[in-house]
Amino acid sequence: MRALTDHKTLGIAYANTSGVFMVVGFLLMLLFRWQLAWPGQPIPIATAIFGETNAPGGILLPEFYYQLVAMHGSVMIFLAVVPMAVGALGSYFVPLQIGAPGLAFPRLGAAGFLTYLAAGLLMAASFVLPGGAANSGWTSYPPLAILASSGQTVWLVGILMLGVSSMLGAISLVATVVAYRAPGLTLMRLPFFVWSQVMTALLLLLAFPALQGAAVFQLMDRVAGTSFFLPSGLAVSNTPLAVSGGGNPLLWQHLFWFLAHPEVYVLILPAMGVVAEVITAHARRALWRYGLMVGAVVALGAWSMVVWAHHMLLTGMSTTLSSFFQITTMAVSVPSVILITSLVVTLWGGAIRYTTAMCFALAFLPMFGLGGVTGLPLGLGPSNLILHDTYYVIGHFHYLVAPGTMFALFAAIYHWFPKITGRRLNERLGLVHFIGSFVAMNAVFLPMFLMGIMGVNRRMYDAGLQYQLAEPTLAWNPHMTWNAVALGVFQLVFLFNVVWSAKRGEPAENPWQATTLEWATTSPPPAGNFATPPVVTGGPYRYEEERA
Template sequence: MENHETQISKPKSRLIFLSTDHKTIGILYGFTGLLFLLLGFSIMMLMRWQLAFPGQPIPFIGSWFGQDRAPGGIMLPEFYNQLGAMHGTIMVFLGVVPIVVGAFGNYLVPLQIGAPDMAFPKLNLMSYWLYVLGGLCALSSFFMPGGAAQSGWTSYPPLADIATTGQTFWLIAIIFLALSSMLNSINIITTIVQLRAKGMTFMRLPFFVWAQFITGFLLLLAFPALEAASVLQLMDRLAGTSFFLPSGLVVSGQPLSVSGGGSPLLWQHLFWFLAHPEVYVLILPAMGIVAEILANNTRKPLWGYRSMVYATIFLGFMSFIVWAHHMFLTGMGTIISGFFQATTMIISIPSVVILLALLISLWGGSIRFTTPMLFALAFLPMFGIGGLTGLPLGLTISDIPLHDTYYVIGHFHYIVAPGTVFAIFGGIYYWFPKLTGRKMNDVLGRIHFAGSLVFMNGVFFPMFILGLAGVSRRLWDGGAQYQFAQHVLHWHEFMSISAWLLAVFQIPFIVNLFWSIRKGKKVRENYWDATTLEWAASSPPPHGNFFPLPEVYRSPYEYSVPGYAEDFLPQNQFFGEGLKIKEKG
């Protein structure tokens, strides 16, 4: 802290890549993450060509990939698997998590709690650069002999243990990314505990900050499991150990010369011990963003703020004891599967509590359909579909026909794509005026919204149809081999065209983003008439954020307070004793 106060007076570093200011780092995270999101999306669009038109040469760009990936423009199954594994890895570890935690968390948490910066600014910079390093490592694997990792983003051994060099790079990338996330989470937790402004009690924290707080604990406690597992898999690949390799393996007709005695399931347990909490890392900050936008655009307090906070804490705790529901079909007995089914059903309740609280918050509001609000509103039913379709997957008996089919892909994409990604878009439109002092164009924003909503559903909804018909995921030809899949295969074309049109509707967003930075309409500091502290800072906030540091007098969402002239009462606004009596009443 003291260190900071001396820094604040210094002129800002010209090198933004070395800045320790949380806002600069947040923006760097944001742009890097958006780039990866675009890359992951592009990879998916390539795969969708192969799925819609199996074995046909990729038009226009087919010759770019070379003979060992797509001879004659026709995607090889190996290359398809590389794209599949990297799509998942990029979207989860390099796209969405860095955006929701690295960008939104970094930029907004100190502002919303009234702090001058993060608790550990240098650690913050280090976590960004570890992320970049991890990203480069993952990308460079495409140029290794044999190509990138191709055992899925889940990297199950023995397949991953015996895969080509790309897998080694994947593991090293994960180790960097895990480190980066852990450093970031320590920073966010410490900042929230230590640097809250005077009067900012825990129950006065904006819900977004609560979401980041719990997310921080999830990252901190879950990532070590994957980090350790990645080191073990690396040892299996490089040092001849057999942590995940049982005895008696025969690969391509040859006995594998390893000591054996390991367990492939050990990896699955360690992986999902991270990867299930990771799901909540993807969704909790998104819920936080949606909550902020909803409260502001309904002009009323969030309904059931306390129950939302308790639900989030409970959700965070429960997310550590549901992981094996990803492994129901690994030969699990009744008692263990019963336990994990029960925890899975239990964890659905706090999710329902949060979703219902957000829905009920709309009741009695004076709803403004601003661009960010459209995304936040669409989040509710879309996340609803994602959450509800988790139900049949969480029950062992109905998981049997659906496990590892397109149904699963539809389920989790509804949570992260029209769910989290919509929250990200909404958040960008909402906080853009704070970042730049300008607003984004609403016409372009609305085009972006409408197209994204329609075509996201066009991509993901048919997946339920394919899944219920029994079509496995991760098939190079999308299931064209199988008799039972024939009557649903035409949906692949529909999904692919939707995906490409979805890409077209991202163009207005990209144009809008860059155009508005320079040419967007200038707006005042508290453009949305919001109550939380970030709107008390100037736009963009200077290094050090607040001069002087704000003091907090009330809950985060005091909109339409009876007896107050304006329809919003900022957290830092001093407003006599009279109000306190009213607050109690």
């Protein structure tokens, strides 16, 4: 606990833990991708690992398949990517970038991490419960989720704990930025990464409680027999449920998406912040229209809280309400486009160095763009009618989060590894990692758009064997699965690079000659971060000065 009160130790603890959860989430994905590629074919040693109840004869049962899918989404979003983007990067670099000696509330930060760790272990351990882990998707829609096995209860408790963890971490981070900035560091001199982290923290603070409220209702439905989400007259297998009824399943969707749509921006905003830092340093250019970008990131965060019901366009809402949410959804793309445009224009006239960090940051731009553009048809009622619940949706959000946010996270690791360890990651291995990941990632997710347009439903255990419309796509699934395996292999290269370079990498203090404040101290930074408290006299990106 005491060690975790240092923000650097805390950041590394978040990075290691979320990294482990990322591997877990990835392995879950490989398992269900096997089933999609070769439906009903036995997986070698599956029975030995998962037992006869889950995989008799090595064949995944549908019940187990849905556990894998639900837990893949939950682990990746709540336990891997968000803690990596906010907990790890935010805790480590925000105090450094504002010239602070540490977090404003170190004990709060540590308590947030421990709560996150406990929640993660609890959710992961739910696989051993009778009936297994949660199996109602990461969205946990009722009434299905209320009738599901006991793993769903553990999932809900985990979500409540993660909400507490997010709140503690976010309070600590925002208060640090408000109160502990170095002298001279005005708000408009903050590095863009800090702005993105503050907006992310505010979103977590204000949106996560809605899901916690919903989780309390659903827990009551599961544990105390209430009917918040169970309508009257509900029957399962022709047997009426012995509950009072009178609830509304759509209430869950409203409360859930009130968090879960801003959650998408929780995943994206830190990525934008990272990419901005990497592009400025590796293109030797100040951010184009910094003020506009700050306005856009604030607008994006605020606007993201009034678009949630575009996930529910097919639930029978009124035309007026539907129109409102379609308009707000189209409008939220404006600040996103401003951000991407500013990042692209920053490159104009820059002295670009094609380092691994820069390659990942550059790849983020079109990948995120593709994810964003493909979201527009989903935000409009008529096209949503066709694409809803198809593989198109999977392709869309994975382009935002996988080649989008994940590439930004890799860019962050390659860019800031020298700051953390005092050594550079090997560039040659890095480029192998980048090229392999770029090709494999696109090979996995690009076909999903076509599958979705052809009407293939995203939730089918057998990949659509029984549907004529899915027939042409069945042959694609093995290729996608092999590419997912290849993606994993290229991550092994990355892991080797991290372990090897941490001990034997080329020593480096500030290999990118970056001008933001975290590079003004030694690498790795000492206790208290700065030998003498820094005084700021200008903006964060002073690359134009070196040209002059």
